[in-house]
Amino acid sequence: MNLKKIHHVAVICSDYQKSKDFYVRILGLTPIREVYREERESYKLDLEVGGQYQIELFSFPNPPARPNRPEAVGLRHLAFEVEDIEEEVAELVKHDILVEPIRVDPYTNKKYTFFADPDGLPIELYER
Structure with a gap:
């Protein structure tokens, strides 16, 4: 393996417009590209962080809730x-x-x- 850097982090949100406002207006991340994928009923918004990395913000119909404990397995x-x-x-x-x-x-x-x-x-x- 010869990994160079983290390319992006993907975040699935329950309310796309609310999360988009949070990440863009409040956190100040810069939108790179926004697409609506009709076949998946899903938005995908690529956000720039400090000119280097990306956060991908996704919406999906009725995503399941994730356990919200800091010590749960996963991110x-x-x-x-x-x-x-x-x-x-x-x-x-x-x-x-x-x-x-x-x-x-x-x-x-x-x-x-x-x-x-x-x-x-x-x-x-x-x-x-």
Whole structure:
């Protein structure tokens, strides 16, 4: 194997318009391409993160709920690196998003915190 980087992360949402608004307007990700796949009754929105990576936002009719425990098997959370965590938390709070208290990683001494997307997917902010 000769893996170079993470290409994208795919997220299935229960309310496409609500999640699209969250990821684009609130988190500030840049839309690259949006398509509607009629045969699957599904939207797919490619989002740019910092000019490098993509998040693919999907909608499907009646997707099943996923267990929402941080220690459940599977993807635990999605993490974004930020320059100033206090500034980013203040921005989230302006949009009435509940953000956990900022903590310090005992191994790196870096600040981090968590909040959730509209479907409860845990999202971490990790200060550079």
